[in-house]
Amino acid sequence: MNSRAKGAVGEREWRDQLRNEGFTARRGQQFAGGPDSPDVICEELSGLHMEVKRVQNLNLDKACEQAERDSRGKPWIVASRKNNKPWKVTMSSETFFKLLREGIDGFNSK
Numbered sequence: 335m336n337s338r339a340k341g342a343v344g345e346r347e348w349r350d351q352l353r354n355e356g357f358t359a360r361r362g363q364q365f366a367g368g369p370d371s372p373d374v375i376c377e378e379l380s381g382l383h384m385e386v387k388r389v390q391n392l393n394l395d396k397a398c399e400q401a402e403r404d405s406r407g408k409p410w411i412v413a414s415r416k417n418n419k420p421w422k423v424t425m426s427s428e429t430f431f432k433l434l435r436e437g438i439d440g441f442n443s444k
Contacts, residue, residue, distance in 0.1 A: 344388025345373045348413045351421055352376055372404070374413075381443035382429075383410040390416050394424060402426070409441060 335343070345361045352359035358377040362384075373386040383405035387397050392414050401410040409429040415421045425433075432440050 340388055341373075341386070344415065345386045347388065347415070348384070348386045348421065349374050351413075379438070379441045381408060382441040383408045385410060385412045387412060387414040389414070392416075398424060398426070408443075 342361075349359045349361055352374065357379070360375055362372040362375045372384045374384045376382070376384065383401060385397060385401035385404065394412070394414075397412045397414065398410075401412050404410075409432060410425065411429065412424040413421055414424065
């Protein structure tokens with residue numbers, strides 16, 4: 335499987351993980367396209383940019399730099415998963431502390 339196809343699989347898996355947790359989510363690239371579109375869009379977390387990585391050897395710094403660049407100033411996360419492993423979520427300390435202070439509603443831009 336090439337990296338683009340594996341990325342699309344990962345985006346669908348993360349979308350499904352969000353849905354299983356009760357969120358409304360869809361893939362971003364298939365609707366908006368372009369480098370500034372998040373990989374997954376979640377209605378309840380519309381103020382949060384989501385970058386999804388489905389790789390065995392993740393360069394976390396590079397993934398975070400991409401998420402920060404593509405987020406255009408919005409809070410961001412990197413959701414990542416290796417084969418046969420659970421999802422992990424990485425965020426900046428700024429996003430982490432915003433989550434602690436404001437809760438999940440702090441990431442809804444509506």
